[in-house]
């Protein structure tokens with residue numbers, strides 16, 4: 001099968017050179033807008049492109065307020081801060097995620113609690129979440145959940161839309177409200193992914209998107225906080241911009257803030273990339289369908305969107321029969337210049353999170369041993385019959 005994949009992607013991308021997993025595509029107004037920032041000298045934290053980019057994201061996702069940030073990790077850090085996460089709190093998330101999810105909560109002084117994922121979504125499983133809380137939590141007089149042993153408050157639940165595939169949000173929201181825990185979505189990978197017609201990242205009180213170079217669209221580095229409430233959105237902007245009270249020349253800051261502003265230079269790139277987003281999504285969906293056909297009837301299962309979801313198919317992925325078959329597949333494809341990569345190691349295997357509380361992680365372990373990402377860059381030339 002690895003030979004079939006190698007032939008397919010080499011034909012699809014019309015090259016025998018190295019084929020990476022995901023690279024940026026600049027085919028529209030990127031140079032024009034970036035040059036505008038240089039010509040105007042507004043390359044830093046002030047400039048029209050930041051506002052424009054935030055508005056584009058608001059219109060596209062339907063969120064009440066979008067606040068640009070310097071990267072996705074900073075956006076998630078801000079989202080957790082705004083959701084009220086405090087030092088000593090517990091934050092429930094997936095062991096199957098990129099480390100940035102846990103880094104953001106760690107830097108709030110919180111501790112991660114790992115709960116299993118669903119095999120349907122690859123994201124946090126609502127049943128596993130409820131079971132974990134039934135076994136380990138009680139609801140206090142204020143309506144918040146605390147850990148039965150340590151009394152720590154479970155302050156937030158952070159599901160992550162793995163590779164752009166939306167988690168089961170309705171069910172997760174029911175569990176979160178049953179236990180009085182805030183929902184914060186790590187939507188870093190899911191710009192362009194919808195759950196039952198609503199954009200991911202608009203369900204939680206706060207969410208974070210990433211525009212890192214490997215994402216569906218990029219600003220070089222960048223992120224966005226999505227805020228469900230307009231007023232909370234204004235407050236979010238305030239704290240990401242040093243909490244400075246507006247004044248023509250006086251410095252007065254009325255609370256602790258971050259300097260997480262996205263520079264205008266990066267936002268200019270983002271504005272142009274947003275114009276191309278619908279095209280990228282179409283191309284990515286086409287590629288996913290081709291992969292689905294390619295792997296049909298083989299020992300590898302192509303990961304498709306769930307029935308309730310429209311995925312952006314950010315990173316295409318397959319499930320191998322077992323760890324040994326995956327090892328061979330990864331070795332062979334990389335040896336032929338086609339980049340493939342195993343999914344992340346589970347977070348509790350990393351030294352800094354090895355003592356974290358966790359529930360049973362059977363699905364996470366199954367996926368960890370078998371899933372591989374395959375090249376996913378959207379491509380014009382992919383319009384051919386490759």
Ligand SMILES: Cc1ncc(COP(=O)(O)O)c(C=O)c1O
Pocket residue numbers: 071072073074076097098100101160186188189209210211212221222223
């Ligand atoms: C799941 C997840 N969370 C958070 C991030 C952090 O985003 P960034 O790299 O922009 O800081 C990323 C991406 O890199 C990610 O994949």
